[in-house]
Amino acid sequence: MTHLVQFGNLITFAKFESYLLVFLQACTMLFSIPTLPEADQFTTLKPIQLFFFHFPVESPVVCSPCTPSRLPNAGFVRSPNPKHPKALSICYRLAGARGIHGSILSKGAGGEEGEDPPFCLTKSPSTMAEDCTCIRVGHSGRGLWLDSRNNVYRCSTVSAVTSGGDEYLTLDMGQRGSAPLCTLSGILKDDRGDCALDFDEGMGRIVYCDEAGHVSIVDVV
Numbered sequence: 001m002t003h004l005v006q007f008g009n010l011i012t013f014a015k016f017e018s019y020l021l022v023f024l025q026a027c028t029m030l031f032s033i034p035t036l037p038e039a040d041q042f043t044t045l046k047p048i049q050l051f052f053f054h055f056p057v058e059s060p061v062v063c064s065p066c067t068p069s070r071l072p073n074a075g076f077v078r079s080p081n082p083k084h085p086k087a088l089s090i091c092y093r094l095a096g097a098r099g100i101h102g103s104i105l106s107k108g109a110g111g112e113e114g115e116d117p118p119f120c121l122t123k124s125p126s127t128m129a130e131d132c133t134c135i136r137v138g139h140s141g142r143g144l145w146l147d148s149r150n151n152v153y154r155c156s157t158v159s160a161v162t163s164g165g166d167e168y169l170t171l172d173m174g175q176r177g178s179a180p181l182c183t184l185s186g187i188l189k190d191d192r193g194d195c196a197l198d199f200d201e202g203m204g205r206i207v208y209c210d211e212a213g214h215v216s217i218v219d220v221v
Contacts, residue, residue: 008056014063016088016105020045023061025095027052030119051105051121056095059192064089064137066104066168069159087162089124089170091135100129100145100173106162122162129153129173134187136199136206137171144199144206144220145173150187151180152206152220181220186211 008025015021020031029047066087087106094101102124129145135155137143143155158172188196188209196209206218 011057011059012061014088016063019048021063021088021105022047023057023092025056025058028090028121049119053092053094057092058095059093059194060100060132060135061090061092062135062137062143063091064143064171066106066160066170067157069167069169087166087168087170089160089168090121091171091173093132098131100132100135102128102171102173104160104162104168104170106164106166106168120163122160124160124170132173133193134195134197135173136197142201143171144181146184146187146195146197147180150184152182152184153178153180154220182218184208184210184218185216188213 007027007029011023011025013020013022015033016030018033020033022029022031028051030049030051031045031047034043034045066089068086087104090103090105091100092103093099104122104124105119106122107119131147132145133148134146135143136145137155142157145153145155147153156172157169159167160170161167184197184206188211190196198207199205200207204220206220207215208218209215
């Protein structure tokens with residue numbers, strides 16, 4: 001995928017159902033994951049869809065499955081299946097900015113017979129956090145975010161509607177202003193500024209490595 005450099009450096013990638021979502025500075029590309037070739041063979045992946053950002057983006061970028069929500073006087077929009085989510089919540093930072101923006105990638109109504117179904121990327125105006133340097137999200141969609149002083153804040157979930165009218169519970173960073181859950185000591189970061197940090201929502205714990213190489217565990221629940 002060396003030809004992708006025309007869209008900027010690779011930021012990260014995520015698996016979504018049987019698709020691979022690749023984030024570059026200028027856009028995100030959706031690839032179908034092929035059947036693995038036999039030994040001594042290779043496969044060239046071609047994007048099935050491409051979504052350009054209005055402005056270049058940079059790390060942190062995080063993805064989390066969206067959970068179908070219940071509309072008033074109606075049933076679930078889609079049958080909830082945690083193993084096969086139908087939408088993905090995406091949080092990303094615009095290059096040179098401090099705020100985090102959000103979008104929802106959702107599956108369309110279906111294309112021609114034998115073709116991959118189309119996807120749409122809908123902006124989520126509820127997702128915004130100032131001075132965010134790191135996001136970590138658990139399997140349920142709950143998560144944490146850090147500001148530049150390593151203060152830890154909780155991510156919550158809100159209801160968001162896609163352009164197709166489907167409603168999902170998705171990640172909301174919220175506005176800073178509430179008291180932080182805790183403050184972490186110096187965190188080890190790589191060349192891109194990504195933190196050596198993980199969040200285990202089941203145990204309610206943060207695990208991180210500080211600049212001295214020490215691993216620490218913090219209970220946040």
